[in-house]
Amino acid sequence: MSSTANQRILIVVNSGPSTPARCAAPFYTATLLACMDAQVTVFLSGEAVQLAQTGVADNLYAVADGESVRHFIQQAKTAGVRLLMCRAPGVVIDEHRLIFELDEIASGGELAQMILEYDKVLTL
Template sequence: MVDADQYLDNDEQTVVILMTSGPSTPNRCATPFYLGSIFAAMDVEVHIFFTMEGVRLMERGVAEGLRAMEGGKRIIEFIRDAKRAGVTLHVCQPALPGYRIDEASGLIEEVDRVARASELADLVLRCDKVISF
């Protein structure tokens, strides 16, 4: 059996969650925020980086109408839970034009940074774990 306390000893841990899933696969859209919230509650620095179709989750109006399962919480609620827990949300700037999302007015207020791929590379190189959805 794994002792959860062993993961709390290192206050320098960083996790990057790479989110490429979006509205076409709603059943994959809640878990990254849920896990991110758990990691953040364990004093882990958590970054979720949205690219490919994942950027659509950060588009105004999309997460508000999306659920991972029928009758479940809306994805925007999972996003807000993650933000309250301290998760940082990054959106891949080069992916935005392909989905016709305006960087200045088309993103939800929960987005922390609009970033280039070089920032993702930096996050990956300095983190302890990368998880991909």
């Protein structure tokens, strides 16, 4: 297995509240990779942008009696993961209603550029 040190890994997340069982895995995977010294960016796109709204990830669970998705987001941030969300064209974003773990609001063009530049791209 190759070393992840200094590798830039992009994880694109599209799952959101309609598929809660899929929402924790991207952040868990990002945490593991960051702990292995990879530079990890998680990009929320599509329905996943809802996870960046205050209260959504706090009340979303991948499994019954498990930790909230927000817990997994916080673990990822503690491990050094960068968290971005997509700005949908024409959609007004109330930045006061976004979780503090969010690092940046980015465009689809920025996502496309990252896909071309990063060492590995995962969709989870």
